[in-house]
Amino acid sequence: MSNFLNHDYGSEEEDDDFNPAPVDDSDAEDSKPQKRRPSAEAAGNDMKYNRGSAQDDDDAKNDDEEEEEEEEEDNGNEDDEDEDEEEEDDEQAVERPRKRRRGGVHSFFEEEAGVDEEEDEAEDEEDELAEFGTEMHPDDLDALPAGAETDDRRHRQLDRQRELDATMDAEKQAQMLKERYGRNRAAAADALVVPKRLLLPSVNDPSIWGCRCKPGKEREVVYSIQKRMEERPANSRNPIRLISAFERGNIMQGWFYCEARRQSDVTDALEGIAFYYPSQKMTLVPVKEMPDLLRVSKSEELMPGGWVRIKRGPYQGDLAQIEEVETNGLMVTVRLVPRLDYGMNDDNAAVPAADSKRKRTAASKNKPPQRLFSEAEAKKKHSKFLSAASGLGGKSWNYLNETYVDGFLIKDMRVQHLITKDVDPRLEEVTMFARGGEDGVANLDLASLAETLKNSTAEDSYQPGDPVEVYRGEQQGLVGRTVSTRRDIVSLQVTEGELAGQTIDAPVRTLRKRFREGDHVKVIHGSRFLNELGMVVQVKDDTVTILSDMSMQEITVFSKDLRLSAETAQDGQVGIHDVHDLVQLDAATVACVIKVDRESLRVLDQNGSVRDVLPSQIANQIPSRRDAVATDRNGAEIRNGDTVREVLGEQRNGKILHIYRSFLFLHNKAQTENAGISVVRTTNVVTVSARGGRVGGPDLTKMNPALARQNPMGGPGSMQPPQRGGRDRLPGQTVSVRSGRYKGLVGIVRSADSDSAQVELYSINKPVHLPRDILVPKDPVSKRTLDIGGRPASRVPSYSGPGSQGSSAWQGSRTPMAMADSSRTPAWSGAPSRTPAWQGMIGARTPAWKNESGRTPNPAYAEGNRTAYGNLGGRTPAWHSGNRTPRDPSAGHDAFASGSRTPAWNAPGSRTPAWSGGMTHHRDQRDFDDAPTPGGNYSAPTPDGFGAPTPGASAPTPSGWADSAPTPGGAYSAPTPGAMPKRGGYDAPTPAAYDAPTPAMGVPATPGAGYGDDDGGPRYDDGTPSP
């Protein structure tokens, strides 16, 4: 019913327009309220009706008054608060003005016979007109004879009435039909859609006030209001007079809007609403702006092939391509480049369960890189999670409940979990999706990409002066230069064609930048080629191919990402790294930068191979040490800046740029390749000329063991372990905080740089940045303070020389230079040839298990010096590297495992005293084997292992040995006398006796024979470096 009313409304307005006579004006005023009444009835709004009839008397009396009031309201005179208050009573009546003149009985008839009512009203109108006639038309009265005047009016009224009757008949019929067949309101409502422009608000409509609330709580506020409206309906004692309330979510954060007749209604209704900010003044929304408040813009239509980003989860922020959109538009199947580690990092999960939560958050931070799914890798560790599915066409895999087709992850996602606006896919991201083609770019649907990008054109893409072209719409083909931009409208001055010289406006989406071959341009947006300069070599629609000034490669970018540029290219710098810098790639590799590209570096590593690395792959930059020193083939001291020549091989020569352990990075200006850099070993070069005319030849004072022994504290500075230059040992350490806000708390170092460290405290589940110097490394188990600084005076006998044996031993065996060179450390070099075991003894005697995995070094210490070995074991980096499964008891690697937890494991083991010890003292293989014990000691998971007072080294049960041959932990499984009966002989319980067991062990127990007593696996003998 209402909809015919609306319709009527429109047509009547038109009538008004067509009949400009003043009489009609007054009619129009009447007609508005007329329409309203039936609508109210149709909606069955009893409340309104009752109120209306109750106030009939008032209405009748105040008829004229109200008319005035209404007009006032229409004019927006609400500011006049005094008046408002006085007229409060009247105002309610205004909603239903003047219509309820007739008594209750009459209104009953009205309801029963709607058509009659209309007729009555028509009569009323006539009456009114007759009444007002003389007043309203004085001019007419004067001008026309009385009879003619009234006749004319009657005629017109008759016409109007007939018209009305005609429409009413149709309405009536429609009404009847609807009542008979259409029982639904929706049908009645929407059968005819009134154009929105006829719905525009007028001053008669209720006002809308904007109110502030807590951002993000808009919806809750609206629900609170809804609740209140239901609790206090209009006929209750204290009704809520809000007509509606709404919010616009993210569009207007922190705002919600209330529709009401009067501001006081809003204030009353909102009293005590949670999250509403009453202190911030509410603002009246101007009538003109009301439609804007409710404007909704259609979200991007998701089309297969389009691009979206993922909002959360492991793929957060990743680009995804839409494979399929479900018909309801709410579920989308997307294609993603997987980020999988195939369980390769699961080893870390071997830490106690308490850590699991933190682990997960940490893991989510460093996502595995995007790579296509590889079933080969998945099979390695996770074959149980992998199953092949017979896809149509491509191979399809099911891995961890996700489907992978052609290497891509196919995933169903809800629309609300996708970012569909401002996706801005970058070209290199998109190229990952290029399906299987030989050259990915060719396969790439640049058109669909461009379409996605169109909507995300950044506002600053167009700058004044840019040459642009209108490529669609009415202005298609216009060429000009941008003059100004405001939001997404660009003003451009036409430079060619008939319109040349004129300035026109065009929306951004109809524009594209225009370049010609040969233009020199700069990439200003969106791709990894940012800031690249180059010359345009090809323009094809939206894409422009440019030849980079720097790399001389052709790159293809979107024209919107380009700008004309007069700059010329310069060699870029990637962060702090510069050509010829020495950088650390990993623990065992250093390299010299030979080329700096935009995003990558080309380096020559110590092994002479050239590779491209990303800045992120560089662990740190090794500062150039002026005093670095090495010896050449002849033992002559060589320093930075000296010119040397290779004696063998290619006989390269050059100036020493960097000395790193036994490697020299030479720079030869005459050489073009590798930026003049080459790498040689110190042992392969001879000095050609020393810088500053230093006298060549070995510095005997430094090589003389006797002299060195006089200064057992490691006198020569060069022997001190370098404080930097190796890997930073702090990350992974358990530390306690010595001062400051977190004083006393214990945590694990996540990462560290030269002066601060990021620490994950056990008690506070968040990483904090702390200065390094307030961190004290702790043993994670015993919580004893550790010294990881490489200055463990009492523990490293060979080093700081608590035992004369140790120091003399190594001095004798090695030149100081060699010692200083940490590349000899087994762990660092990683090559078996450098393991102390080797060095210390004849290689042939190394038991098989030693060679397995660079764990070798440990054994060496055992014999060398009891005092030291626990400690030493810990210090050997080899432990660390050898240990991949620290906590897996079944693997039998306990000793190592625990070794990995040894506080000192990542200490700079470069100077394993084992070495020296080995040289002098090792008499037997067995002794070496004993050595790993200490590792076990430190962190032996079983208490008995810990407490066992017997030096395990001396008493390995022969029976236990065999099985655990590869696991030193197993080897020492029988440290207690109880275990001894089998052999009975190894009861040398004190370190002092270390010599004693040696022969015994050597004889009866061949490494493969009898050590493997599994049950004792985790039991370690005493490893405390007691003496």
Add this chain to the structure above:
Amino acid sequence: MSFYATPSQQRHLRACMVCAVVQPHTKFVREGCPNCENVLQLAGNTDAIEECTSQVFEGLMSIGNPTVSWVARWQRLDNYVAGTYAAKVTGILPEYIISSLEDSGIKFVPRDGSMDHDEAQDA
């Protein structure tokens, strides 16, 4: 018939794609859509609810008096029951629902903003 949804219910709200009424999913199951039930017949029909309602909607509005409210008129809610509605409902009604709507004499107006866009262009 309360349209109030507790914060816990607010996570499972859905909006009818025809009339934009917003209710918890359970209420759609129990009572159907208060405005379009005779066409859509959502009550007890989970599949129909999945098809005809959407959980992606924006701009919650609480309409206290649809006949008077300009907001309701503008949103074409003026003949619906008072309650909570959405300003924009994202989702696409199945073809057959639209035709059955038309059969019942309802001109379906998409509530996903596409209409507004067209009209804005017309204007």
